[in-house]
Amino acid sequence: METIYNFSAGPAMLPKEVLQQAHDEMLDWHGSGMSVMEMSHRGKEFMSIAENAQQDLRELVNIPQHYKILFLQGGASSQFAMVPMNLLRGKTKADYVNTGQWSAKAIEEARRYCTVNVAASSAEIGFIYIPGQNQWHLDPEAAYLHYTSNETIDGVEFQWIPESRDNIPLVVDMSSDILSRPLDITRFGLIYAGAQKNLGPAGLVLVIVREDLLGTPLPGTPTLFDYQVHARNNSMYNTPPTYAIYITGLVFKWLKRQGGLAAMEKINLAKADLLYRSIDSTDFYHCPVAKADRSRMNVPFTLKNPALDDEFLKQAEMNGLLQLKGHRSVGGMRASIYNAMPLKGVEKLVAFMNAFADRYA
Amino acid sequence: METIYNFSAGPAMLPKEVLQQAHDEMLDWHGSGMSVMEMSHRGKEFMSIAENAQQDLRELVNIPQHYKILFLQGGASSQFAMVPMNLLRGKTKADYVNTGQWSAKAIEEARRYCTVNVAASSAEIGFIYIPGQNQWHLDPEAAYLHYTSNETIDGVEFQWIPESRDNIPLVVDMSSDILSRPLDITRFGLIYAGAQKNLGPAGLVLVIVREDLLGTPLPGTPTLFDYQVHARNNSMYNTPPTYAIYITGLVFKWLKRQGGLAAMEKINLAKADLLYRSIDSTDFYHCPVAKADRSRMNVPFTLKNPALDDEFLKQAEMNGLLQLKGHRSVGGMRASIYNAMPLKGVEKLVAFMNAFADRYA
Structure with missing residues (x-):
């Protein structure tokens, strides 16, 4: 059968x-x-799978020992509560940067x-750019600074790591661009990422956290929402999502075989450049996001004539190009081109888009 | 290769x-x-998988429409907090029956x-029986009554459903015996079960809840710990553990093909009877649990001579009988014989145990 390319956001x-x-x-298994x-x-079988996954991730990202790697459940949405429940550490305020629907x-x-x-926020103009850090107003009493490195729905991505004040941990939701480029973990207090975009199957959320930040959860924090409990038990306080960890471990090994994160960045840049250049080369398509802040992972675009949307999606599907419909809140199209999307898939999409534009322009 | 029988508790x-x-x-997929x-x-593909899973479960258990079926994450351990966070509904007390390590x-x-x-509690004498309900002291101001229908570690199982007072919902952790026998859902306010014993892979927890109990979580309850949020979104508030739901759906279809829960009960009774009769027939082995309260799912037993434990486990493994080591807190052996364990597996275990006893008695 024909090769399918699945542009689902996750x-x-x-x-x-x-x-x-x-x-196989x-x-x-073995x-x-x-x-x-x-x-x-x-x-012993599963313990070796989990240990290998952890070790491979440590190698891929070069994670020092004073950062704990946790394999948890609940997706990034669980982290929206776990982060404040664990990282306020006696303070009552936190800084957040609002650059899209997931930040919000x-x-x-x-x-x-x-x-x-x-x-800082770009909400008023529809999350189409990332405010430069010189426009941010940080609270000196904040317990941490949180941002979302890539906005899956809005298609904006930080191409830089924010500066944080002395001792204010930087916390990032990296669900949709983790492992898509090299990562300096030492700049961060805590990174979290739902697995179902760049890592593996849904049902797993990865947390990498500096161990000195753990141990003072808010009163009333459920035991399962206390990072320290999971860190002390090496993510085995309760039964972890074993199969999702196994698949994610296989993805880590695949990433190593591709040449690691620097090699992935090259491929991801090539894919994104090809697609954005194609969109920008015609006024048949339009990407609303500021060029400097465009996501390499999620490429939203609209057709000049929205009456053609359904036809576009129908013909794309007939060509084996699936899940291109934009999020219901923004409409239009969205092509998610995570690590696992080969360059060939983007080439096929671009060829289809060009042909469609030629026919209906 | 030789058929393996895996007696893991989950x-x-x-x-x-x-x-x-x-x-395949x-x-x-299709x-x-x-x-x-x-x-x-x-x-549309996954929506059909999730809907089929829900529908098949509704048929298997005969679940009325005013009970919501939720596919959540975090295992039964998450429910230990979610139950009080959601079901106190303005009250400050709850009744719990303590019949084993999971109850505790x-x-x-x-x-x-x-x-x-x-x-009620059987802690003092090591959780080897279930106190009869005439010995329970219920609190008239309790918001709900919680018990654990089967104790995976201790091997005790309720062969009856407790009576609850008027309007006091009965809540049960059914992780390790759900769908092993017919179930009258109308006796319960809420049932929860981690998937990794009788349902499917780890990373999924099933909740079946009467809808009138929802909607008044404690202040500070994380959004993901609010049953109502999941009920309103048909378990799609955030990305669910899709692959675990798929496998669990296949298990539901398998259960229907076996003839449903009444048929499963017959097979499970036959398996448990065979194993307990074998243990009781010799003083080489011993099961400490009171006969009326013995679990059909988890059969703990000890060897009269614990010096033979390692040899027993080694020879069992050589015979393809895996994971028979008892929980570290109780020692000895444990054979978990959930729905998926065929009668043949128990027959092979019994034959091995008899031969081992003959040799070392």
């Missing part, structure tokens, strides 16, 4: 090699006679636990 | 047919060109949110 494409290996090992799904999380959700949840200072 | 064996189907569909792991949770964990977490009345 859950999203996984590397073919990873799915092939999962297929489904009934019998001669154990068991599927990974059937393994006790405390047995994080802010809304944080307001249940502290006074949020919105240090 | 994650645990899954039906071979289910794993075979997951294997891994790279291309001609979609996608793995289920790659599907947008809001796309639920109680410990509930104490963060309310005054727990331990209505």
